[in-house]
Amino acid sequence: MSAMPAERLPVVAGEGPTITVRVPATSANLGPGFDSFGLALARYDEVSVCRTDGPLEVVVSGFGADDVPLDDRHLIIRAIGTALTAAGAPADPTGLRLTCVNRIPHGGGLGSSAAAIVAGLLLGRELAAENGRRLSDDELLALATAMEGHPDNVAPALVGGFTLAFTGEDGVPVAIRRDVHPDVRIVVFAAQESSSTHHTRGLLPATVPHADAAANAADAALLVHALTVDPAYLLPATRDRLHQPYRAASMPASAALMTHLRAAGVPAVISGAGPSVIALVAGDFDVNAWRRPGFDVDFVPVCPAGARLVD
Structure with missing residues (x-):
């Protein structure tokens, strides 16, 4: 898994830098590869976070806008907290503004929950870099698998392409990425x-x-x-x-x-x-x-x- 360096936007008065991630939809199983095969698809959720002087704020547009919780129960907020805790940084979501543009249907089998988890973990890794250590890509895969329950969707969401994911004897998940044939x-x-x-x-x-x-x-x-x-x-x-x-x-x-x-x-x-x-x-x-x-x-x-x- 390759490193994904942070890119910062200019600071706006009253808030910190904005961090934005784009996470693909995924299709898991692909027939016989139950709980292990996955494919990343070029349909993306886009999620941004910044620090403010106010309370937690969650703004959602697109799929799920009328259904998802707009507080610390939101899956992306929980994933951000998971990454912050793992990195040894404070996990209090107070002062975060989360903005989600959801293009992946919810409950359709196209990896919406995996996309939310991966988005939150990536955002949390960048936020943690301010006060803690930087999580590795392998750690993100392990955290994402633990939150999702299996790696078949989170693996392609993280690394793209066609992935074979499994959990080793040590309990650590592994993702092997392959390029899809250009004719497919x-x-x-x-x-x-x-x-x-x-x-x-x-x-x-x-x-x-x-x-x-x-x-x-x-x-x-x-x-x-x-x-x-x-x-x-x-x-x-x-x-x-x-x-x-x-x-x-x-x-x-x-x-x-x-x-x-x-x-x-x-x-x-x-x-x-x-x-x-x-x-x-x-x-x-x-x-x-x-x-x-x-x-x-x-x-x-x-x-x-x-x-x-x-x-």
């Missing part, structure tokens, strides 16, 4: 309705048949090859037996769309825990022919760099 394009069917990751995870069985586990292991290995070397294998490589079949009944429109796409030879999967769907295409694809009620459809490029500080 991502079509995002962003669901207009949301779902709860907690609910959909509860639909998964405690055990699965050995044959299903073996098939997913083979397809996951093939997916690494297909995404990075030879997209001709994307359709068989995106088969899944571990999670999508068990969640299908909770998102029938998404399951039907994915099934229709795959029957037409299009490598399609549920994005994360759903209900959004993504297709990994390497040839011609007519977006207009696949527009369906309840989904906003568009090509979204892969984000190669992950979260970054911006002017």
